[in-house]
Amino acid sequence: MSRPQPLLSFEVDTSGQDTSLKHDNFDSEVQRSWYHYIPLCLLLFLMVAPYPSLLIVLVNHYLLTLDKPISFVIHFLITFTLEFLAFASLIVCVARDPGPVDFNTSEPESIHEREDIGLAEALITMGNTDDDFSPDKFCRKCWVPKPERAHHCSICGRCVLKMDHHCPWLGAKCIGYRTYPAFVHFLTCITAFSAYIAAISISAVRWSFNNPLLVPDQATPVHELLLAAAGVIFTLIVGSFLIYHIYLITTNQTTVEALSPFLLLRYIPPLPVSMKLSDPPMEEELSYNQRRAVRDAHRFVRMYDIGWRRNWAQVFGWSKPRGWIYLLLIGGIGNGDGRSFPRNPRSEEMLSQLATRLEKEA
Secondary structure, X not given: OOOOOOOOOOOOOOOOOOOOOOOOOOOXXXXXXXXXXXXXXXXHHHHHOHHHHHHHHHHHHHHHHOOOXXXXXXXXXXXXXXXXXXXXXXXXXXXXXXXXXXXXXXOHHHHHHHHOOOHHHHHHHHHOOOHHHOOOOEOOOOOOEOOOXXXXXXXXXXXXXXXXXEEHHXXXXXXXXXXXXXXXXXXXXXXXXXXXXXXXXXXXXXXXXXXXXXXXXXXXXXXXXXXXXXXXXXXXXXXXXXXXXHHHHHHOOOHHHHHOHHXXXXXXXXXXXXXXXXXXXXXXXXXXXXXXXXXXXXXXXXXXXXXXXXXXXXXXXXXXXXXXXXXXXXXXXXXXXXXXXXXXXXXXXXXXXXXXXXXXXX
């Protein structure tokens, strides 16, 4: 594994060539091998596998046995619509970049200006970092500015805006600011599809057991049982993830933030120098009582919780007319630029209380 290149180089070049900093590709990812796509292929297989049995149940039970063509059409349209929406959001999760962490390259002139930047200008820029990159740190692994709520994925080898988690099922890609709405939309569609399949299959199984002589063949009840079992299992599994992400959206957290209490250390006020801690302090520098204090505070400090309505609007909101169509199809897209987020007005007070407790536990 090659070592990351430093942000600034102080080596003296005697060749007479230009030694100014060059613009680099800050969003290069680790090259994926074929086996990284095996979980995605398995996911696609699981999504289409129920359809042969589903068609057999719909045709034999609802169309031929019960002679209810309207029920057949309704069930057919609902299941295929949910599956279509699930595939649409899955394509977005796999094809779209989860959240590139790079400089503002919207204007071509800014790129050339950064290419010609000198050493002194670079040092001045680092010392006057904008608030949009708070906490104003550079990633120690890929050497890029790390905006607020951005995290480095060691598997992808890059930083991701508002990273939620790394998902091996989606082509070994991260779920971040630009793909999280589509990911939640995918979970919703799969849960609804599984629950609907389970409901119509259980209804067909009950009818078959109560009317065994009217069943057209012996294979149809087997398909009904398999569909009912698979529907219940996937509803419980995928639905559990969906419920958890509904909680995260309601409290405006990511999976990384919810499972990493010591991320709060990035935002606490400066501690006294006498404590001999880094700024911000590191987890390994804290005592047992101080770590317990951080874990206790993590249950109550919600850095970005601005009310459940605004939290949901921040993740799924839109500003264009008829934006609800986009939201319905692939889950919408978050508001803002993914680099800065409004904070909970009470967070500063709670962080000050945490800093005071850390000082007492020292």
